[in-house]
Amino acid sequence: xxxxxxxxxxxxxxxxxxxxxxxxxxxxxxxxxxxxxxxxxxxxxxxxxxxxxxxxxxxxxxxxxxxxxxxxxxxxxxxxxxxxxxxxxxxxxxxxxxxxxxxxxxxxxxxxxxxxxxxxxxxxxxxxxxxxxxxxxxxxxxxxxxxxxxxxxxxxxxxxxxxxxxxxxxxxxxxxxxxxxxxxxxxxxxxxxxxxxxxxxxxxxxxxxxxxxxxxxxxx
Ligand SMILES: C[S@@+](CC[C@H](N)C(=O)[O-])C[C@H]1O[C@@H](n2cnc3c(N)ncnc32)[C@H](O)[C@@H]1O
Numbered sequence: 001x002x003x004x005x006x007x008x009x010x011x012x013x014x015x016x017x018x019x020x021x022x023x024x025x026x027x028x029x030x031x032x033x034x035x036x037x038x039x040x041x042x043x044x045x046x047x048x049x050x051x052x053x054x055x056x057x058x059x060x061x062x063x064x065x066x067x068x069x070x071x072x073x074x075x076x077x078x079x080x081x082x083x084x085x086x087x088x089x090x091x092x093x094x095x096x097x098x099x100x101x102x103x104x105x106x107x108x109x110x111x112x113x114x115x116x117x118x119x120x121x122x123x124x125x126x127x128x129x130x131x132x133x134x135x136x137x138x139x140x141x142x143x144x145x146x147x148x149x150x151x152x153x154x155x156x157x158x159x160x161x162x163x164x165x166x167x168x169x170x171x172x173x174x175x176x177x178x179x180x181x182x183x184x185x186x187x188x189x190x191x192x193x194x195x196x197x198x199x200x201x202x203x204x205x206x207x208x209x210x211x212x213x214x215x216x217x218x219x220x
Contacts, residue, residue, distance in 0.1 A: 029198045033071070039094075040071030042130055044198035045207065047075060052194070053209060055126055055166060056080050063115070063124045063160070065106055065153065066131030066170075068093040086118055106131065107152045116160070123162045129153055129169045146176040154183055155218050163213045168194075173204040184210045187217050 029041040050056050059082050064073045067087035076083050077098040085099045093101050100118055104111030133145050157167055171177040184191050188210035199205050
């Protein structure tokens with residue numbers, strides 16, 4: 001017998017890919033996003049949280065971290081044309097009118113410098129992060145990588161978020177999320193969990209909203 005794999009063999013991986021495709025095709029939020037010309041179903045998560053928490057207001061400056069393919073930025077500039085958005089992602093993003101895009105790794109200082117070159121000392125009113133790091137499948141590695149991302153977000157906020165500003169971050173239940181929640185408790189006055197209906201009920205994803213900086217965490 002040759003060592004070659006039969007292409008149609010039902011391995012757990014291609015079974016889960018197939019399940020993902022089926023779920024995606026039948027997902028009402030995917031259909032709704034396509035119907036409204038949005039780049040991602042994630043817009044409905046932001047929409048629901050925004051309606052509940054009034055995140056977006058006329059004239060504010062927003063950082064959209066992990067922005068590609070651009071659904072959240074698109075939602076903001078479509079519904080609030082006078083909001084200024086700086087979006088950032090590792091991947092390329094199709095341009096959007098009213099959005100300044102930076103391609104780079106958010107955990108690298110050189111990427112943050114590029115953001116600061118754009119803001120020229122102005123601070124953000126709102127930082128939103130939908131960052132989902134690539135998963136290796138090795139729990140400790142993934143956890144450690146996500147901790148670096150979350151620390152980078154908090155460090156960025158210490159330096160670039162207005163003291164009365166707000167921070168919305170996607171988390172995945174687990175060690176890194178627990179640590180993050182402990183840190184935000186020290187750093188922000190108010191913290192709340194959000195699980196919008198477009199976030200799949202069985203998933204570990206949740207959103208964490210923090211408001212008003214009360215203390216710093218890092219040595220600057
Ligand atoms: C779920 S997607 C964001 C979807 C987006 N909110 C939308 O509505 O279209 C997560 C993004 O995080 C980005 N990402 C992951 N790690 C990153 C990092 N270290 N720096 C910047 N972006 C990162 C990925 O490239 C991916 O595009």
